Structure formats: C-alpha cells, structure tokens
Amino acid sequence: MTSVETAARSYRVLLERLPVRRIILVILSLVIAYGVIAGTVATLQTGRFTAEDWVDLFVAGVARGSVYAIIALGYTLVYGILFIINFAHGEVFMSGTFTAFFVAHALADQGLLNTYPVPALILLFVVSALVSMSIAVILERVAYRPLRGAPRLVPLITAIGASLFLQYTFRGFYGAQAKAYPNIDILQGNVPVAGFTIQRAQILVVAGAIILWLALYLVIERTRIGRAMRAVGEDREIAALMGIDVDRTIVSTFAIGGALAGAAGILFVQLFNSVFFFMGFFPGIKAFTAAVLGGIGSITGAALGGLVLGILEAVGPILFLTGIGVPSPNQLQPVVSFGILVLVLIFRPGGILGAPEEKRA
Amino acid sequence: MSHLLELEGVSKRFGGVQAVVDVDLYADSGEIVGVIGPNGAGKTTLFNVVTGFYAPDAGKMTFDGHNISGLKPNALTRLGMARTFQAVRLFNAMTVLENAMVGRHTRTRAGVWGALTRNRRTREEEAQITEEARKALSFFGNRLIGREDSLASDLAYADRRRLEIARAMVTGPKLLLLDEPAAGMNPAEKEELITQIGRLRDEYGYAIVLIEHDMPVIKGVCDRVAALDHGVKIAEGTYDEVASNTQVIEAYLGKAAAAQREGLA
Amino acid sequence: MRRLPRYVRVGLLGGFIIIYLTAVGMIAAFHERNIITGVVQFSVVLMTLVYMAAGYLAARAPKGGSPPLRPTRDALIAGAVGGVLVGVFVILMTVLADAGYTPRDMFIAITPATLDILSFDQGTYLSLPVQAVLGAVLGLAGGYLSTATPNVRSTVTRAISATLIGALGAPLFSVMMAGLGIPSRWLFRSEGLTIVGTVFVVGVTLLLRWYLLRAGGVRNALDRVPGVTRKNVNVVTWAVVGVVLAVLPWIVNTFVSDVLGTVGLYILLGLGLNIVVGYAGLLDLGYVAFYAVGAYSVAVLTARSSFLVGADVTNLAPDGFMNFWVAIPLTIVIAVIIGVLIGAPVLRLRGDYLAIVTLGFGEIIRTLVLSDWLKPYLGGPQGITEIPSVPVGPFNARDPRILYYLILGFVLVSYFVSTRLKYARIGRAWAAMREDEDVAEGMGISVIKYKILAFVMGAAVGCLGGAFFAAKLSVANPGSFTLLVSINVLAVVVLGGMGSIPGVVVGSLVLVGLPELLREFGEFRLHIYGIILVAIMVFKPEGLFPDARRARELRGEATVKEPVPALAGAAE
Structure with a gap:
C-alpha cells in the first residue's frame, strides 16, 4: 500500500468519526431556540396580549390537550400490544360522537338535556362509548386480525382503507353536513378561578379526562385484563403459554381504546359544538402525534403528550410568531405541533417518557 | 509492530449493568482467538463494541493502525473487519x-x-x-x-x-469475528466447520476471533483463548491453561461445584 | 349462548350487508345505474351477488372444518334467512315511520323510495316474502355453484363478470367504439347493455371459453398456429402494447385521455415512492410534500402571476416567465435540497415514527402554502393560477393527448431508471438495508447515506409529478395537496406489491383509473376505495402483482414475523 493511499484512508476514517449529525442537530437546536426566544420576547414586547389572554389560551390548550390525551390512549394501548398504528382510531372516535348526536338531539327536543343535565350527559357518554367500542371491535376482527404476522406496512394500509370506509359509511348513514351539537345550559358561561375566568365546559372536559385516565390506569394496573394486556404486549407467545387468551386480550384492548375514544368525543363536542363525518381525522392525527410525543406504549406518556401538544398548539403560534410579524399565526398551528414532534423525536427518539435509545432499537 | 486488533481497557455499561469491564484483548493475522464464558458474560456485547454497533464507554481500540473507537460498523468493514451474528441474520x-x-x-x-x-x-x-x-x-x-x-x-x-x-x-476482511458459528450444528457439521475455520486462517491469513460455547470446537481451532465472566476477562492463554483455570471453572459451574471438583482431583 | 348453525350466520351476515348497503345509500344510488337496460339495475345485481355469496359460502366447508352434509339445503336456508332479515328490516322501518319516528331523520338514506326498491314495488309488507323467495332462489344458485364442477363454476363466474365489465364499462367502450367508427347502439343503451348486447357478451365469453378449453389454454392454442414461437409471441405482445399505448388517446375522448394522464401521473409518483418504500423500506406518509414542492416551484418559476415577476417586467415571453423545460431542472434541485433537509435529521427514526414524522411534514407544507404568511408568494388558498402549459414544439400541451404522451415518456424513463437501480449495487444495498438495517451496516453499507439517497430520488420523482400536475391543471392550490394524495400513492405501491415495478402500473390502473372512469359512483368512490384497500390487503397482502421473490418469502413464511429484536445478546 502506498503512503498516499494510507493517507487518503486515514482522512476518510477521520471524516467518518466527525459527528456530522450531532453538529447539524446542535446548530438546528440553537437556531430554533433563538427563533423561539426572539419571537416570544418580541411578542411580549408588543403588549398586545394581557395576562388574561394568555391564561385563556393556556386553559383552552389544557382542555383540548386533555381530549387528545384520552384519544391518544387508544393508539398507545393498541400499539403497546400489537405494534401497529391503528390509523382508523380517529374514525372510531367520530363514530360514537356522531351517533350520540342523535340521542342528544332527541333529548334536547324533549327538553331533557337541560332539565336533567347530569343523567343526560351520562347517557351520551354511554351511547358514544358503546358505539365507538363496537366499531373498534369490528375493526379489529375484520381489518387487523387476519393480518397478524403480515409485514408492518400491510396493517397500516388496511387501517387507511378502514378509515376511509368508516368515514364514508357514516357520511352515508347520517349525511355530509356538519350538525350543531345541542348546548347544555349549565355548561355555558364562565366561572371565576383564582382571579381569572374559565369556561365551565373546559372544567368539565378536564375533569372528565382526568376521571377517564384514572379509570384506565386502574384497569391496567389492578385488574386481570390489565395484567393480561401488559403480558401480551411484553411477549405474545409466552403470554399464550401462561394461559392468557391472546385474542380476547387484544379484542379487549381495542374495546377499551374505542370506549375511551367515544367518551372523549362527548368531551370534544363540549369544546367544538359540531359533528360531521370527517371530524375524526385531525383529532386522530393530533392524538397519535401526542402518543408518539409522550412515548408510545406508555399511558402516562399519552397524557403528557396530549397536554404538551394541546398547550403548545394553543399558545405556541401566537407566542412565537406574532412578534416576528407573521400574520394570522394560528393558521400555522400544525407547523408548530408537528415541528415540536419532529424536534422531540430527533433528540429523544423514544418520546418524552421513552428511554433515550442506546445507539439503535 | 503493534497487533492487528488491540483492545485496551474497553468497558461498556447498559444502565446499571456493567456488560464489559476493562477488557484487554488482541489478535494478529493468521491467528484464531477464542472468547468463552457463560451466558451473559458480555461476549456478544464485546463483539458489538468492537464492530462499532455500540460505542465503548471507556478504553482504547485500534485496528490495523487506526484508532477505531467511535467508528461506525460500515467504516470498520471498509477497514477490513467482518462479522457474523449469533442469531443468524441473513437478508431473507x-x-x-x-x-x-x-x-x-x-x-x-x-x-x-x-x-x-x-x-x-x-x-x-x-x-x-x-x-x-x-x-x-x-x-x-x-x-x-x-x-x-x-x-x-x-x-x-x-x-x-x-x-x-x-x-x-x-x-475482503483482515479480521473475522464469528459469533457462535457452530451453534445448532450436528457433530459432523461441527467437525467440518473446525477444518474450515482452520483453512480460513491458513489459506486466507485472516485473524479470527470467535465466540463459542462448544468446547470441542474451541479446543479444535483456537490458538489462544480468553474467558469472560460478568464482563471481566478472567483468564487468557492456551486452551488447556484456560480450561484448567479455577476461576473459569467456577464461572461455568459455580463455586461449590468447582470446590467439589478440586476436592475430587 | 349456543352458536347458531353456520348457514344461519352466513345468511344473517348477507342480510346485514344488504341493510348496510341500503343505509349508506348505495342501493338507492345504484338503482339509477342500468346493467341490462330496463331489466336489471346495479342495485339488483348487488343484492343478487350478496345472496349468491351467502349460498355459496353456506355450501362450502368452513376454514379448517368439514363440508356441510346437506349443502343445497344449507345454501337455500342461508339465502332465505338473509331475505327474511331484509324483509323484516323493511317492515320495521315502515312501522316506525307510520308511528311517527321517521328513520330518515337519522339515517338519511332510508327513505320510502329506497324501501320500495327493496320490496320491488310490491308494497312494503310484501317485501318479506319477496326478499325471502329471492334470497332462497339466489342462495340455492350460489350453493349450486359451490358444489358444481370447477369448470361450470368458472364458466358461470366468467359470464357474470363479463356482463358486469361490459355494463360498467359501457360509457368507455361506446366512446372507444365511436372513436374506431364502430356502431355501438345495438350493444349499449343508457349506460347499460341492451338485451341483445348481454346475449352477445355472454355468448362471446362462452364461445371463447369453449374454444380455449378445447385447445387447452391460450399458450397451447397459440402454439398450434404454424410459424408462431414463444419468442415472437412475446415480441408481438410488446408491439401490441406499444401500439395501443401510442394510439390510445386518439380512439378515446379527451376525458378518457385526461384520466390516462392522471393514471400516468400516479404511476410516476408510485415509481418514485416505490424507491422509498419498496426498495429502501422507509415508511413515508408525506410524499405529497414533494408533489406540492414540485407544483409550487414550477408555478412560481413559470407563472405570469408569480411574485418573481416584478411589476416592472412587462415584456414576457408568451409561454410565461420561465420556460417549463428550464424550470424543471431547477425544480428538481429544489426537491433534492428539501429532501436532504427533511431526510437527514429524521431518517434514523424507526419505521412507525418515520411514518408520523413524514406525515407531519406533508401537513406542514400544506399549512405553509395555505397560510396568510406566505400568501404574497404562494397565493394562499387560491394558490397560483395561470401556469403556462408545457411547451412541446408546435403543439399545445393543454391538449390532454399531448400531455398524455409527455407523461408517458417520463413514466417510461422512470420505469427504466427504477429497473436499472433495482438490479444494481445500489438496489442490493437498499434491499439489504430493508431486510436488516444493522446487518447491512455491518456489511459496510452506510445506512444513512442510502436512506437519504432513496428519499431524495423519491423526492425528485415526486417533484416531477407535481410539476406536470401544475402544468396540466394550470393551477397549484393547497386543495390538491392533501394527505389523501400521499395515501393514494402509498396504496398504489402497496396494492401493486411493494418493490414491484409492474405492480405500480397495476396499482395505478386499479386505484386511480377505475375510480376515475366509474364516475357515476360519485360520492361512493372513496367508500368503495376503502373497501377495496381492506379487501386486497386481507386476501392478498403481497399485492396484486408482487415482486416474485417477496411473494415467495411471504408465502413460505406463514409464521408471525416479529420486529427484529435488538442485536442478539445486547443485554449480556
């Protein structure tokens, strides 16, 4: 070997060692950090927004994030056990909510929605959860079960197909127009909390989400089915050897995730008063983002991811972008939320709560 | 002249587990080095560190005159390192x-x-x-x-x-790292493999490092053997030296059994 | 609870399917569509097929079970059960309506008119016997098919399929016949087959089948002809394909040419994404991002209304600000830069994470072009209009036929590039990486480099597609760049068979060509699309036209393939 060749090789070896990726990442993060800080400072200096405004945005973000969190649980549960993205979960969410609309409408017609608001709400939750649960279970049976063991892209495509199928099924059933969800009087208006005013509906949403999350937590940690779910997620074959009915466990996972999505839908309409066949799409994607953000497979991660995403979505665009002269910054919400996702994944590939990966998965 | 592959004080930790602790090892062209040790001794982790799949936490590694710590597997392959995997991993x-x-x-x-x-x-x-x-x-x-x-x-x-x-x-390697090449083979196939590994050394002049559980294979091909236990290199030498080392026997059979064996001897 | 006998379950399922079709409005909508004009409508065909399928399945052995003892009886009962269910449903809905609970307040498609279709205008209460008898008869027919010899079975299914294809394709075929100067009034009327036409189609099918059966297959029939060898059969086949592709736009109308252009565009996009997903195994759900980048780049570079055209520039060339052919290389450079910028930081992520991140990028691009912020440059929701057409010598490329040839040309080039790459050192490196990333890296392949290479090549092709799209429509607006485009392209790739180049062509024809041609399915297009996606993935997960090797692997390994564990012994 000539000395020139050796030198050339050493040079290449040296190049190999250069942590190009890390350098790019550091530069990237510095640029973004600078942009965010500069934007924030500039926005605050304009003085266009009062403390009250920020609190309003923040609370709205928390409320919206709570809904994301509950939908995200469905993604996380299914991913934790089957390692597939149930892309049609947004439609599961839509199906229950859309169906419960007719119950709400009937109740409102009879005046029951306002005379007995609590039982009426409970009824809505139950109907929505049941419908979503049935759809989730059927979905598993028809679209996913025949595909266990297929390459991973295949269930994803099926999920996309199922998603379209469900959207257009409900469009066919109930029509293409958006329908206004009837209001419940006691949920209108604001209440003063610590010197700020907060909408009643937002309080209901956050409280409802906490209850649902706790219920799920207890189911996973304390019950037989929860243990079975964890076992199947850990190792399907060994779980089967230990006498766990894997099929039943998977169905239960879909059922629980579906029921939660249906319940989340009733919370959702308290914030965004309308339903239509495409309503599941964006919340679905956002919730999946939240699940990944928090660390998919972890139910605490889903909650955290949902809240972080909700708050950043509500506060972020205005806070970061107004100052640097971006008109109507709220239009850029998806840029902020997906931008956050990309950044989190670049630096913590396992999500906020996921373990930082050692070299490779 | 230094060795083709030389490790000095290489360590690797996963969370709280010290998988490889301060290991020194070398290999030269035309030589077969066996790495033995009970399950979980850190043999494969050592391979993964050497071949660039994991970055070492500490230690110095040189190969063919290059400092190789922190290099990626593909760069190492270009330098002349090649490996096989414990669970056969082909492009199916x-x-x-x-x-x-x-x-x-x-x-x-x-x-x-x-x-x-x-x-x-x-x-x-x-x-x-x-x-x-x-x-x-x-x-x-x-x-x-x-x-x-x-x-x-x-x-x-x-x-x-x-x-x-x-x-x-x-x-086109200079160094071949074989991770349990005989696993799952029947005795006749192992015999064949022993000859073939010998030929790889003699005809191709490769330096070969191999992990193996099968002692006859180790005995049949290795010029030198290193034993790992709990990530620590506990012995190194010819097959016979290592096989009769008390610490090695203890590692494989447990303290009591080793004592018993000593008593019998 | 004891399980119902299988034939009852199958029958109930059939009944539910018909009720479902009614509730989503398909029965009513497809009642407008003639199959045999004036005699059979598509809605009736749907019911017929469901009942026959019920009977067919009831008379078959279940998966892993033994065949039924009395298949004929089971088939009959299955059909009848389905019919009874449908009848009961119709009566129930009528009763509800009479009692003041109008079903259509909730299910908008359940109207009295629809219920009349289900009872064949015999009055709602007669729907029960009518449907039950219909179900029983058709179930019996289905059962007969399933017990008949394979020969009879395939003859009947072919006759039915030929009729359906003839009738559903009637608008297309009559246009093509008109283009060739053949009268078609005797064959087609009101978008369906005439009775004569039906007899003709069935007759031709049966004759052809009879002849081929006697000759022992197409190959043998051809071999019998003197002077014909396998080799020149191949040559002739390709020559015929070439000639058909060349003259196709002239025998169909401009609408169909336009559809062919769209199919070609999707083949182009599919070939690009196939490099990313099929070759390199990277799950990209945001391919639309590059499509949009291509369209907007060409728009900004060539349109008169582009912000690059200052107010002071008055003397513009007639074909716009910059010639399309000059803009194209620039566009590709832009695509490559964006591809590297997006790819470099995220391509290390695991499959599913990569999917969501790329999806995010697609949405980010769409949001950006839609925003007020970039409106001065990209036109906001209206997008950029007045994009000049592609200048092709003296021709006007606004003519779908010229565009068809252009796109065909680029498809052929991409086809060639894809094939060459696949069977080269690069193709092997991608395949190795897709199969096992760690080992590929251990064999000396710089995984990140090859991932970026695949991603960027996909980006360049996607961009090219976008450029043609913009020039074709003369507008680039955010509405054309939704997630649905990414999904469509991905579906084209996976449906055809990942990594398979002819698969992309087949996938585009099935998923883009068919729905475009079957316009009358209108609002049900995406509905049926969803059903097709699920059905194909469930019954043929390797795709319609799979890469031979992958199909072999998929069939060979029926066992569950878990995600590859981390390097064996990592925890040692």
Missing part, C-alpha cells in the same frame, strides 16, 4: 448469491450513474462482484454453490450459518 428475501454479493459493497463503487448507464466499468465491476461471491460460496464445497438462486430463507440452518461466513469473507 434475497437469494444466496445476492446475500454474498452485498458483502462486496465497500470494495466496489458503482453509483447511480453506473447503475443507469451500465457502462463498461460497472459491468466489469458486477462481474467481479459475482466472481468474488461465487468464490466465497465455493469455499463450502457444494453446500452453497448450486443453490445460488434459492432464497436465503429457504436454506437449511447449517447452510444459513455457512452463508453468513461466506458473506463476511466477500467483504
């Missing part, structure tokens, strides 16, 4: 020949332009890749040759192990 949807051809990657250069134009250089290079691949396959007699167009997933288990070695040979 590719044919036997293609699996071997992939090994030639770092020694060839055709890029997009070559692929599109199929100019003379590319064609010659393809021909040369195929030839190298066939040569490596024919190292195993007629076990792989004649089945070049079968899918790798259709091969019998022992042939899958052989194909892994052939694929590593195609990379």
Whole structure:
C-alpha cells in the first residue's frame, strides 16, 4: 500500500468519526431556540396580549390537550400490544360522537338535556362509548386480525382503507353536513378561578379526562385484563403459554381504546359544538402525534403528550410568531405541533417518557 | 509492530449493568482467538463494541493502525473487519448469491450513474462482484454453490450459518469475528466447520476471533483463548491453561461445584 | 349462548350487508345505474351477488372444518334467512315511520323510495316474502355453484363478470367504439347493455371459453398456429402494447385521455415512492410534500402571476416567465435540497415514527402554502393560477393527448431508471438495508447515506409529478395537496406489491383509473376505495402483482414475523 493511499484512508476514517449529525442537530437546536426566544420576547414586547389572554389560551390548550390525551390512549394501548398504528382510531372516535348526536338531539327536543343535565350527559357518554367500542371491535376482527404476522406496512394500509370506509359509511348513514351539537345550559358561561375566568365546559372536559385516565390506569394496573394486556404486549407467545387468551386480550384492548375514544368525543363536542363525518381525522392525527410525543406504549406518556401538544398548539403560534410579524399565526398551528414532534423525536427518539435509545432499537 | 486488533481497557455499561469491564484483548493475522464464558458474560456485547454497533464507554481500540473507537460498523468493514451474528441474520428475501454479493459493497463503487448507464466499468465491476461471491460460496464445497438462486430463507440452518461466513469473507476482511458459528450444528457439521475455520486462517491469513460455547470446537481451532465472566476477562492463554483455570471453572459451574471438583482431583 | 348453525350466520351476515348497503345509500344510488337496460339495475345485481355469496359460502366447508352434509339445503336456508332479515328490516322501518319516528331523520338514506326498491314495488309488507323467495332462489344458485364442477363454476363466474365489465364499462367502450367508427347502439343503451348486447357478451365469453378449453389454454392454442414461437409471441405482445399505448388517446375522448394522464401521473409518483418504500423500506406518509414542492416551484418559476415577476417586467415571453423545460431542472434541485433537509435529521427514526414524522411534514407544507404568511408568494388558498402549459414544439400541451404522451415518456424513463437501480449495487444495498438495517451496516453499507439517497430520488420523482400536475391543471392550490394524495400513492405501491415495478402500473390502473372512469359512483368512490384497500390487503397482502421473490418469502413464511429484536445478546 502506498503512503498516499494510507493517507487518503486515514482522512476518510477521520471524516467518518466527525459527528456530522450531532453538529447539524446542535446548530438546528440553537437556531430554533433563538427563533423561539426572539419571537416570544418580541411578542411580549408588543403588549398586545394581557395576562388574561394568555391564561385563556393556556386553559383552552389544557382542555383540548386533555381530549387528545384520552384519544391518544387508544393508539398507545393498541400499539403497546400489537405494534401497529391503528390509523382508523380517529374514525372510531367520530363514530360514537356522531351517533350520540342523535340521542342528544332527541333529548334536547324533549327538553331533557337541560332539565336533567347530569343523567343526560351520562347517557351520551354511554351511547358514544358503546358505539365507538363496537366499531373498534369490528375493526379489529375484520381489518387487523387476519393480518397478524403480515409485514408492518400491510396493517397500516388496511387501517387507511378502514378509515376511509368508516368515514364514508357514516357520511352515508347520517349525511355530509356538519350538525350543531345541542348546548347544555349549565355548561355555558364562565366561572371565576383564582382571579381569572374559565369556561365551565373546559372544567368539565378536564375533569372528565382526568376521571377517564384514572379509570384506565386502574384497569391496567389492578385488574386481570390489565395484567393480561401488559403480558401480551411484553411477549405474545409466552403470554399464550401462561394461559392468557391472546385474542380476547387484544379484542379487549381495542374495546377499551374505542370506549375511551367515544367518551372523549362527548368531551370534544363540549369544546367544538359540531359533528360531521370527517371530524375524526385531525383529532386522530393530533392524538397519535401526542402518543408518539409522550412515548408510545406508555399511558402516562399519552397524557403528557396530549397536554404538551394541546398547550403548545394553543399558545405556541401566537407566542412565537406574532412578534416576528407573521400574520394570522394560528393558521400555522400544525407547523408548530408537528415541528415540536419532529424536534422531540430527533433528540429523544423514544418520546418524552421513552428511554433515550442506546445507539439503535 | 503493534497487533492487528488491540483492545485496551474497553468497558461498556447498559444502565446499571456493567456488560464489559476493562477488557484487554488482541489478535494478529493468521491467528484464531477464542472468547468463552457463560451466558451473559458480555461476549456478544464485546463483539458489538468492537464492530462499532455500540460505542465503548471507556478504553482504547485500534485496528490495523487506526484508532477505531467511535467508528461506525460500515467504516470498520471498509477497514477490513467482518462479522457474523449469533442469531443468524441473513437478508431473507434475497437469494444466496445476492446475500454474498452485498458483502462486496465497500470494495466496489458503482453509483447511480453506473447503475443507469451500465457502462463498461460497472459491468466489469458486477462481474467481479459475482466472481468474488461465487468464490466465497465455493469455499463450502457444494453446500452453497448450486443453490445460488434459492432464497436465503429457504436454506437449511447449517447452510444459513455457512452463508453468513461466506458473506463476511466477500467483504475482503483482515479480521473475522464469528459469533457462535457452530451453534445448532450436528457433530459432523461441527467437525467440518473446525477444518474450515482452520483453512480460513491458513489459506486466507485472516485473524479470527470467535465466540463459542462448544468446547470441542474451541479446543479444535483456537490458538489462544480468553474467558469472560460478568464482563471481566478472567483468564487468557492456551486452551488447556484456560480450561484448567479455577476461576473459569467456577464461572461455568459455580463455586461449590468447582470446590467439589478440586476436592475430587 | 349456543352458536347458531353456520348457514344461519352466513345468511344473517348477507342480510346485514344488504341493510348496510341500503343505509349508506348505495342501493338507492345504484338503482339509477342500468346493467341490462330496463331489466336489471346495479342495485339488483348487488343484492343478487350478496345472496349468491351467502349460498355459496353456506355450501362450502368452513376454514379448517368439514363440508356441510346437506349443502343445497344449507345454501337455500342461508339465502332465505338473509331475505327474511331484509324483509323484516323493511317492515320495521315502515312501522316506525307510520308511528311517527321517521328513520330518515337519522339515517338519511332510508327513505320510502329506497324501501320500495327493496320490496320491488310490491308494497312494503310484501317485501318479506319477496326478499325471502329471492334470497332462497339466489342462495340455492350460489350453493349450486359451490358444489358444481370447477369448470361450470368458472364458466358461470366468467359470464357474470363479463356482463358486469361490459355494463360498467359501457360509457368507455361506446366512446372507444365511436372513436374506431364502430356502431355501438345495438350493444349499449343508457349506460347499460341492451338485451341483445348481454346475449352477445355472454355468448362471446362462452364461445371463447369453449374454444380455449378445447385447445387447452391460450399458450397451447397459440402454439398450434404454424410459424408462431414463444419468442415472437412475446415480441408481438410488446408491439401490441406499444401500439395501443401510442394510439390510445386518439380512439378515446379527451376525458378518457385526461384520466390516462392522471393514471400516468400516479404511476410516476408510485415509481418514485416505490424507491422509498419498496426498495429502501422507509415508511413515508408525506410524499405529497414533494408533489406540492414540485407544483409550487414550477408555478412560481413559470407563472405570469408569480411574485418573481416584478411589476416592472412587462415584456414576457408568451409561454410565461420561465420556460417549463428550464424550470424543471431547477425544480428538481429544489426537491433534492428539501429532501436532504427533511431526510437527514429524521431518517434514523424507526419505521412507525418515520411514518408520523413524514406525515407531519406533508401537513406542514400544506399549512405553509395555505397560510396568510406566505400568501404574497404562494397565493394562499387560491394558490397560483395561470401556469403556462408545457411547451412541446408546435403543439399545445393543454391538449390532454399531448400531455398524455409527455407523461408517458417520463413514466417510461422512470420505469427504466427504477429497473436499472433495482438490479444494481445500489438496489442490493437498499434491499439489504430493508431486510436488516444493522446487518447491512455491518456489511459496510452506510445506512444513512442510502436512506437519504432513496428519499431524495423519491423526492425528485415526486417533484416531477407535481410539476406536470401544475402544468396540466394550470393551477397549484393547497386543495390538491392533501394527505389523501400521499395515501393514494402509498396504496398504489402497496396494492401493486411493494418493490414491484409492474405492480405500480397495476396499482395505478386499479386505484386511480377505475375510480376515475366509474364516475357515476360519485360520492361512493372513496367508500368503495376503502373497501377495496381492506379487501386486497386481507386476501392478498403481497399485492396484486408482487415482486416474485417477496411473494415467495411471504408465502413460505406463514409464521408471525416479529420486529427484529435488538442485536442478539445486547443485554449480556
């Protein structure tokens, strides 16, 4: 070997060692950090927004994030056990909510929605959860079960197909127009909390989400089915050897995730008063983002991811972008939320709560 | 002159577990070094550190005169390091020949332009890749040759192990790291493998480091043996020296059994 | 609870399917569509097929079970059960409506008119016997098919399929016949087959089948002809394909040419994404991002209304600000830069994470072009209009036929590029990486480099597609760049068979060509699309036209393939 060749090789070896990726990442993060800080400072200096405004945005973000969190649980549960993205979960969410609309409408017609608001709400939750649960279970049976063991892209495509199928099924059933969800009087208006005013509906949403999350937590940690779910997620074959009915466990996972999505839908309409066949799409994607953000497979991660995403979505665009002269910054919400996702994944590939990966998965 | 591969004080930790602790090891061309140790002793982790799959936490590693810590596996392959995997890992949807051809990657250069134009250089290079691949396959007699167009997933288990070695040979290595090459083979196949590993050293002049649980294989081929336990190198020397080392026996059989054995002796 | 006998379950399922079709409005909508004009409508065909399928399945052995003892009886009962269910449903809905609970307040498609269709205008209460008898008869027919010899079975299914294809394709075929100067009034009327036409189609099918059976297959029939060898059969086949592709736009109308252009565009996009997903195994759900980048780049570079055209520039060339052919290389450079910028930081992520991140990028691009912020440059929701057409010598490329040839040309080039790459050192490196990333890296392949290469090549092709799209429509607006485009392209790739180049062509024809041609399915297009996606993935996960090797692997390994564990012994 000539000395020139050796030198050339050493040079290449040296190049190999250069942590190009890390350098790019550091530069990237510095640029973004600078942009965010500069934007924030500039926005605050304009003085266009009062403390009250920020609190309003923040609370709205928390409320919206709570809904994301509950939908995200469905993604996380299914991913934790089957390692597939149930892309049609947004439609599961839509199906229950859309169906419960007719119950709400009937109740409102009879005046029951306002005379007995609590039982009426409970009824809505139950109907929505049941419908979503049935759809989730059927979905598993028809679209996913025949595909266990297929390459991973295949269930994803099926999920996309199922998603379209469900959207257009409900469009066919109930029509293409958006329908206004009837209001419940006691949920209108604001209440003063610590010197700020907060909408009643937002309080209901956050409280409802906490209850649902706790219920799920207890189911996973304390019950037989929860243990079975964890076992199947850990190792399907060994779980089967230990006498766990894997099929039943998977169905239960879909059922629980579906029921939660249906319940989340009733919370959702308290914030965004309308339903239509495409309503599941964006919340679905956002919730999946939240699940990944928090660390998919972890139910605490889903909650955290949902809240972080909700708050950043509500506060972020205005806070970061107004100052640097971006008109109507709220239009850029998806840029902020997906931008956050990309950044989190670049630096913590396992999500906020996921373990930082050692070299490779 | 320094050794072809030289490790000094290499350590690797996973969370709270010290998988490899302060290991020194070297290997030279034309020599076979065995690495033994009970399950969980850190042998494969050591391989993964040496071949660049994990970055070491501490220690110095040189290969062929280059400092190699922090280099990626593909760079190491280019420098002349090749390995096989404990659980056979072939490219299952590719044919036997293609699996071997992939090994030639770092020694060839055709890029997009070559692929599109199929100019003379590319064609010659393809021909040369195929030839190298066939040569490596024919190292195993007629076990792989004649089945070049079968899918790798259709091969019998022992042939899958052989194909892994052939694929590593195609990379044109100076050092070959074999992770339990005899696992799952029957006695006759092991015999054959022992001869073949010997030939790899003698005919090709490779330095070979191999992890093996099967003591007859270690005894049959290794010039030198190192024993690991709990990530620590507890012994090094000829097979007989290491096999009679008390610490090694303890590691394999447990303290009580070792004492008992000593008492009997 | 004891399980109902299988034939009852199958029958109930059939009944539910018909009720479902009614509730989503398909029965009513497809009642407008003639199959045999004036005699059979598509809605009736749907019911017929469901009942026959019920009977067919009831008379078959279940998966892993033994065949039924009395298949004929089971088939009959299955059909009848389905019919009874449908009848009961119709009566129930009528009763509800009479009691003041109008079903259509909730299910908008359940109207009295629809219920009349289900009872064949015999009055709602007669729907029960009518449907039950219909179900029983058709179930019996289905059962007969399933017990008949394979020969009879395939003859009947072919006759039915030929009729359906003839009738559903009637608008297309009559246009093509008109283009060739053949009268078609005797064959087609009101978008369906005439009775004569039906007899003709069935007759031709049966004759052809009879002849081929006697000759022992197409190959043998051809071999019998003197002077024909396998080789020149191939040559002739390709020559015929070439000639058909060349003259196709002239025998169909401009609408169909336009559809062909769209199919070609999707083949182009599919070939690009196939490099990313099929070759390199990277799950990209945001391919639309590059499509949009291509369209907007060409728009900004060539349109008169582009912000690059200052107010002071008055003397513009007639074909716009910059010639399309000059803009194209620039566009590709832009695509490559964006591809590297997006790819470099995220391509290390695991499959599913990569999917969501790329999806995010697609949405980010769409949001950006839609925003007020970039409106001065990209036109906001209206997008950029007045994009000049592609200048092709003296021709006007606004003519779908010229565009068809242009796109065909680029498809052929991409086809060639894809094939060459696949069977080269690069293709092997991608395949190795897709199969096992760690080992590929251990064999000396710089995984990140090859991932970026695949991603960027996909980006360049996607961009090219976008450029043609913009020039074709003369507008680039955000509405054309939704997630649905990414999904469509991905579906084209996976449906055809990942990594398979002819698969992309087949996938585009099935998923883009068919729905475009079957316009009358209108609002049900995406509905049926969803069903097709699920059905194909469930019954043929390797795709319609799979890469031979992958199909072999998929069939060979029926066992569950878990995600590859981390390097064996990592925890040692």
